[in-house]
Structure formats: C-alpha cells, structure tokens
Amino acid sequence: MRSFFLIISFVFLTTCSGDSVNNPNCRFLLDVPVNIPLNLNLPEYQNLNSIGNSIYINDINAGNAGIIVTNAGTGFLAWDASDPNHIPSNCSAVIGSGLEGTCGCGDGNTYSFINGQPLGRLLPNGDIEPDSGLLCGLKFYRVEQSGNNLLISN
Numbered sequence: 001m002r003s004f005f006l007i008i009s010f011v012f013l014t015t016c017s018g019d020s021v022n023n024p025n026c027r028f029l030l031d032v033p034v035n036i037p038l039n040l041n042l043p044e045y046q047n048l049n050s051i052g053n054s055i056y057i058n059d060i061n062a063g064n065a066g067i068i069v070t071n072a073g074t075g076f077l078a079w080d081a082s083d084p085n086h087i088p089s090n091c092s093a094v095i096g097s098g099l100e101g102t103c104g105c106g107d108g109n110t111y112s113f114i115n116g117q118p119l120g121r122l123l124p125n126g127d128i129e130p131d132s133g134l135l136c137g138l139k140f141y142r143v144e145q146s147g148n149n150l151l152i153s154n
Contacts, residue, residue: 026136084136
C-alpha cells in the first residue's frame with residue numbers, strides 16, 4: 001500500500017507542469033531567504049486578527065518587494081508582494097487590502113491573496129478584466145502559527 005501511494009505521488013508531481021513554477025515566463029523573482037516572526041498582539045499587525053484582512057510588510061529582508069500576509073479564516077497565508085509578471089522595479093509591489101491586490105506599475109495586474117493566482121487586469125472603471133494573459137501567480141511563503149505568533153519562512 002505504501003508503494004502504491006509513493007508511485008501515485010511521483011506520477012502526480014512529475015506530470016503537473018502547467019503551473020507557474022515550471023513556466024519559463026515566471027522567472028522574474030529571486031529565491032531570497034525569508035524568516036520573519038510576527039506577534040499578532042502588536043498594533044501594526046492588529047488587522048490580521050479579523051478574517052479577510054491582509055497587511056503589507058515592507059522590509060528589506062522580506063521577499064523581493066515585501067510580503068503580504070492574509071487572514072483567510074482557515075489560517076494565515078503569506079505571498080511575496082512582487083508582481084511575478086514583471087521584472088522587479090520600484091513600482092512592481094502588489095499592494096491591496098482585504099483579499100486582493102494590484103500591482104503599482106499602472107498595468108492593473110490584480111491577484112488573489114487566497115490562492116495567489118492572477119485575477120486579471122484592473123480597469124479604470126474598477127472592474128477586473130479576466131483572462132488578460134497573466135501567466136504567473138504570486139510566490140507563496142509558509143506560515144506557522146503558535147498562539148499569537150506567526151513565523152513566515154520559505
């Protein structure tokens with residue numbers, strides 16, 4: 001039985017090549033070490049105590065352009081704030097509130113903070129144009145929770 005699960009796992013892992021990790025167009029972000037502790041009792045992180053809120057951590061040691069942490073209700077999620085569909089620049093941080101955010105470069109690339117996937121491009125009227133050709137999703141970081149403390153790492 002154990003070998004059956006190993007074989008199935010191997011087949012699954014080797015056949016999934018359509019994701020952004022394996023897409024050659026999704027190679028803009030660097031693999032930088034991330035190890036950030038957060039204490040949810042501190043005032044700057046109070047928004048994370050409510051479901052559906054997110055915060056942006058702009059720290060030189062936090063990912064490529066900072067980190068977005070979201071309270072998804074079932075746990076906390078963390079994403080690199082750099083738009084993976086851009087070469088990192090001064091405007092490529094994805095900033096938002098709640099459960100989605102938009103790149104600051106003016107092209108309107110918008111992403112979900114629940115699954116990290118692109119939602120489309122934000123139009124001037126506030127609507128999102130789906131299927132806008134965005135290939136890459138946000139880079140995920142692991143979040144471990146112990147009481148009111150979070151550890152974000154890769």
